[in-house]
Amino acid sequence: MTESRPAGAGLVDERPANDRAVLEVRDLVKHYPVRAGLLRRSTATVKAVDGVSLTLDRGRTLGLVGESGSGKSTLARVLVGVETPTSGQVLVDGEDVTGRSRAGRKQLRRDVQMVFQDPYTSLNPRMSVSEIVGEPFAIHGIDPAGGRRAAVGELLELVGLDPDHANRYPHQFSGGQRQRVGIARALALRPKILVCDEPVSALDVSVQGQVINLLEDLQDELGLSYLFVAHDLGVVRHIAHDVAVMYLGRIVEQGPEADVYDGARHPYTQALLSAVPVPDPSVRLVETPISEGPTSQGQTSEKRPGIGGIVLEGDPPSPVDPPSGCPFHTRCWLAPTLPEARGDATASSADGVGADGADVVVPHPGLRLVPSACETEVPALVARGSTPDHVTACHFARVLAAPGAGA
């Protein structure tokens, strides 16, 4: 896992590729111009992906989670070569595939394939399953050994479909079967990596497990690596070996699945996890700073239910104008509770005169106080958990252990 550096640094990263990694993303930026007015002049940019660094290890699954609009799909589209990054690098098996020629991008599309969210809209209804699954051969001008028909039959068998149904059309299949068709198509060119963008969220819960099991079996059989994008943290926990949490175009926490789920350090990750139902929330207690300050016994924190206890207010800020400093500070539930955030308030006296006789600015009661570091400095993604692979971008991650971590 790599540490983040300032977004769009623009320098070519000469670090040697990581041997374990099949995919390395370094400082990836994808900004979209916002066009407005009669002349459609670009007035601003949507910072959809704003300096993402992450690593997908060979044969493993990296879950990518975050609220809607955090940039997950944009990142996925850049990784499969559908979008060109604004800056940054993507390495597949140690080879930089960013900014390649058209032919190079075609090679990238062979190595990195996508499984789409909605099997109802991602398959062309006018094409037979045989045509859909065999289309990548036609696009790439490949004649598989034994012929396309046989190759399509093998692919259908691989995903648990009857090759005799190859001449049927998508509407003749159930949702789960259509997603199997989408997976068969993604596997046609024997890719190294599958980018799965919400691959089960459009399916019935009963079918989701079957598709997840299929993906796991295929991973074992073919040695595939997955970037698995999903809203559902329960599904991600089930399938992912490692997890990355995205907020407003950046990775705010990443690490091995157990470290992130049982020892989350970032207040955003904790908030996401707190929304995941658990069988007995009362047993999940977390050490929480007491917002009113130390008690008369000098206690500065107490155990409170960590799961179900954090409510994130409002929607994420616009990626056109993200907050300064830590992108999460405007919604962070932790920041206002920190002593650093109350500095001004506690220095203020009731009559607005400080101890040295100088006027003191008494904060407006509705003012949201946060530590100045959160407002001014982008926190680096550094190891703050129990293992070096568990990294968090929060100035105050040290304050909190995770909900349910019991630490």
Ligand SMILES: Nc1ncnc2c1ncn2[C@@H]1O[C@H](COP(=O)(O)OP(=O)(O)OP(=O)(O)O)[C@@H](O)[C@H]1O
């Ligand atoms: N082609 C585009 N042009 C302009 N803005 C875009 C474009 N694609 C995405 N965005 C914006 O980039 C931001 C990130 O969008 P993205 O779809 O990547 O997020 P997401 O985390 O995948 O959300 P969801 O889970 O809802 O798909 C959003 O504000 C979105 O409106």
